[in-house]
Amino acid sequence: MKTCKSSHLDSGLESDLPCRSVVKCGSERMENAAKRRLAANARERRRMQGLNTAFDRLRKVVPQWGQDKKLSKYETLQMALSYIMALTRILAEAERYSTEREWIHLHREHFHAESYHQYVGQKVAPDTDSYAQLFSYHPEHFQIAN
DNA sequence: TAGGCCATCTGGTCCT
């Protein structure tokens, strides 16, 4: 990379250039470089903050297994992956067993009786055990998918 | 105190 100093010395035209002295030109360049660096740092900070906001939003829609500690970024991604796959599976099942009666009957066969009653009677969110049956990711013992 | 997680800085690369 050519420096300001060397280009000025190479040209030999000092009086017509905006930087009258080599020292001033060098310091201005360094000042500009520092400014650009600071601006880039700020942009990078904003970018990472945006990324973290997205992770927070993802954490809110992904099951947490009643954990008081929030999921790490890696765990959040793994959980989201499993969650999406589970929901996809449920949708596929629902399509296959087209009527609601058949679909509920299917789940009575697959879930504990108490989960079934919760689902049918109260329409409340299933407990975490039922979730655990639905999809494979569990924070304590997940494996890297490959 | 070691290990995990995270934020930030930084230089490189790619894209517009």
Added chain:
DNA sequence: AGGACCAGATGGCCTA
């Protein structure tokens, strides 16, 4: 040229 994205380095904080 400047911005976005990425990966490596570094240091701080927290927990077992």
